[in-house]
Amino acid sequence: MYIDNENKKAKIGKINVYVRGNSVKLRFTYPKGTRETLSVATNTEAGWIKAIQTAQLINNDIELNQYDPSLAKYSVKRAAMLEVATKAPSLLDLWESYKLVSRERVAETTKKTHWYQYETNYLGDIFKKDASLLEIMNSDKFISYLLEKYKPATIKPIFSNCLMPSVNLAVKKGIIERNPYLDVELPKGVKSDIDCYSSEEVKLIIQSFYDSASDYYGTLIEFIALTGCRPEEAVALTANDIKTKGDRSYVKFSKAYSNRILLPHTKNRAIRLFPINDQLQTLIDFIDPSKNGGTKDVPSGLFFPSPKGKYITWNNVRNRHWIPIINKLIEQGKLDRYIKPYSLRHSAITRWLREAEFDIASVARLSGNSPKVIMDNYWKAKTGFDIPEL
Numbered sequence: 001m002y003i004d005n006e007n008k009k010a011k012i013g014k015i016n017v018y019v020r021g022n023s024v025k026l027r028f029t030y031p032k033g034t035r036e037t038l039s040v041a042t043n044t045e046a047g048w049i050k051a052i053q054t055a056q057l058i059n060n061d062i063e064l065n066q067y068d069p070s071l072a073k074y075s076v077k078r079a080a081m082l083e084v085a086t087k088a089p090s091l092l093d094l095w096e097s098y099k100l101v102s103r104e105r106v107a108e109t110t111k112k113t114h115w116y117q118y119e120t121n122y123l124g125d126i127f128k129k130d131a132s133l134l135e136i137m138n139s140d141k142f143i144s145y146l147l148e149k150y151k152p153a154t155i156k157p158i159f160s161n162c163l164m165p166s167v168n169l170a171v172k173k174g175i176i177e178r179n180p181y182l183d184v185e186l187p188k189g190v191k192s193d194i195d196c197y198s199s200e201e202v203k204l205i206i207q208s209f210y211d212s213a214s215d216y217y218g219t220l221i222e223f224i225a226l227t228g229c230r231p232e233e234a235v236a237l238t239a240n241d242i243k244t245k246g247d248r249s250y251v252k253f254s255k256a257y258s259n260r261i262l263l264p265h266t267k268n269r270a271i272r273l274f275p276i277n278d279q280l281q282t283l284i285d286f287i288d289p290s291k292n293g294g295t296k297d298v299p300s301g302l303f304f305p306s307p308k309g310k311y312i313t314w315n316n317v318r319n320r321h322w323i324p325i326i327n328k329l330i331e332q333g334k335l336d337r338y339i340k341p342y343s344l345r346h347s348a349i350t351r352w353l354r355e356a357e358f359d360i361a362s363v364a365r366l367s368g369n370s371p372k373v374i375m376d377n378y379w380k381a382k383t384g385f386d387i388p389e390l
Contacts (some may be wrong), residue, residue, distance in 0.1 A: 002164075008048060013059035017051050026052040030062055031069075038075055090134040091142070091163065091194060092123050093316050097175075098166035110161055112259045119163035124147070136167075139180040152186045159186070194377050195339050196346035197357065204334060205325065214321040219287050220304045220312070221322075221344065226280050228348025228367050231314045231341065232256040233266055239289040239301030249276040253368065257311050272368050317341070349378050 003010040003017075010017035010026070016027045024047050026038045040054045041047030054074050061067045072079035095118070104117075126133050126145065133142045146155055159181075167179045197205065202225050209218035224234050229251075236257040243250045250273035256263045266272075276284065287303060294300030295309050306312045322341045329335040349367050352358045353374075363378075364371045 003052060005048070008043075010052060010055065012052070013056040015055040015059050017055050019048075024048055026051065026055055026074075028058070030067065034069075038071055038078065040075055057136055082300075088132070088136060089170065090136070091166070092127060092134055094170045094175070095119070095123060095162070097173075098169050100294070101169070103163070107263075108261045109259045109263065112261070114158055114161040118158050122158060122162075136176060136180060137170070139184055143181075143184045143186070147187070151324065152188065155186060172374075194346050196343045196350050197335075197339060199347070200336060202344065202347050203327065208325050208329060209318045209321070212325060214325060216307060217317055217321050219283065220317070222282075223282055223287075223303070224344045225343075225348060226283065227251060227274050228345045228352070229253055229274070230256065230267060230345060230368075231251075232258040232263075235304055235312045235314060236262060237289070237303040238299055239303070241303075242284070243271070243273065249281070250274055251276060251280075258314075259313075260313070261326060266368060266369075268368060270368055272365065274366060295326075348379070349374070353378055 001010075003012075004381070007015065008017075008019040011052070014028045014030055018025055018027070022043050023039045024041045024043055027038055029035045038054075041050045058074055061073075069080070073257060095188070103111075108174050123134065126142070130145075130208070132138060133145055163181060164179070167176070167181055170176045171179050188373050206218065206222045206225060209221050211214060220234060223229075224231060227234070233253045233256050236255045237253075241252045241254070252271065252273055253266055254271040255262075256266055260293075289301045289303045292300065292302050292305050293309075294302070297310055302311070304312055318341050324336075326335065326338050330338060348367075349363060352363045352366065353360075358366070360371050360374050363369075364374050367374070
């Protein structure tokens with residue numbers, strides 16, 4: 001055993017005591033093959049004395065066969081870490097672990113929407129009110145609390161994108177034995193039929209945009225109505241997305257701008273070519289996207305730049321322009337109900353099925369949906385028709 005107080009070096013039996021940075025550390029190998037490094041104090045005179053005393057305690061315990069392999073007896077910090085490790089993890093703990101391994105592979109839109117809601121409105125809000133609801137054993141109470149605040153349809157995407165993956169990962173790692181949330185069945189909400197405006201009503205809405213202070217967005221509304229594209233796909237279009245094959249021209253839908261992020265793919269990650277007819281060509285010629293210059297934030301040739309030359313934020317179009325115009329038309333008695341602007345897509349798909357009598361496979365290809373989605377949501381039984389005589 002030796003102690004060099006001047007140079008801050010010491011060896012007590014098997015224990016080396018030394019200074020590293022602002023900490024006094026202990027290093028030893030015990031049991032055989034197990035090397036331990038323990039930070040026990042800050043680099044002060046009092047800290048050095050404490051480290052020597054701790055080294056003597058460990059050495060004595062080794063000699064008396066009373067050594068604590070958890071090191072909790074020798075370090076307040078290690079004792080605290082041990083307490084956390086042995087405590088049943090909460091949803092908050094599991095979520096932090098899940099984020100570390102999933103941050104790179106999860107889509108940015110999922111992180112900006114579902115992750116943000118889960119952290120803020122679920123974990124964060126509940127932690128402030130009653131943290132016990134986040135304990136794994138209280139899964140039933142957790143679900144009951146959420147159902148008092150949200151509809152099942154609101155909860156389900158948060159569960160599938162956040163809660164279930166994080167808990168399943170903990171099971172896979174052996175942190176918990178099983179996922180208790182698998183036993184909790186959310187009530188099934190009543191699925192409402194897709195509603196849309198008629199062709200005449202869509203024409204009225206388009207004209208109302210052109211005739212109002214919102215005329216800047218008239219071309220965007222008309223384009224979505226003619227192509228049935230998703231709004232985020234229209235916002236991302238550039239002049240380079242006009243393609244020619246043989247004697248036909250097409251609009252190529254291959255990307256989307258959603259939640260302030262330009263995604264290199266559409267919602268279902270499929271690329272589709274939409275044929276340009278005379279009406280759509282007239283609109284494209286009027287828009288003339290090639291005249292729109294780019295900036296550091298957006299590419300040149302953007303079809304529908306915002307008034308400031310950036311990407312359009314669709315929520316702003318809906319809240320500041322669509323809602324006031326539709327409400328005004330309702331007040332005037334020209335429309336009988338409010339439907340979200342996404343209905344322009346529904347209206348187009350319904351028009352192709354009912355008025356143009358396109359087959360389901362063709363409508364699926366034009367819209368970027370699967371035939372099953374078309375069958376389940378758009379191809380409804382007709383009502384109000386006369387039965388022909390035999």
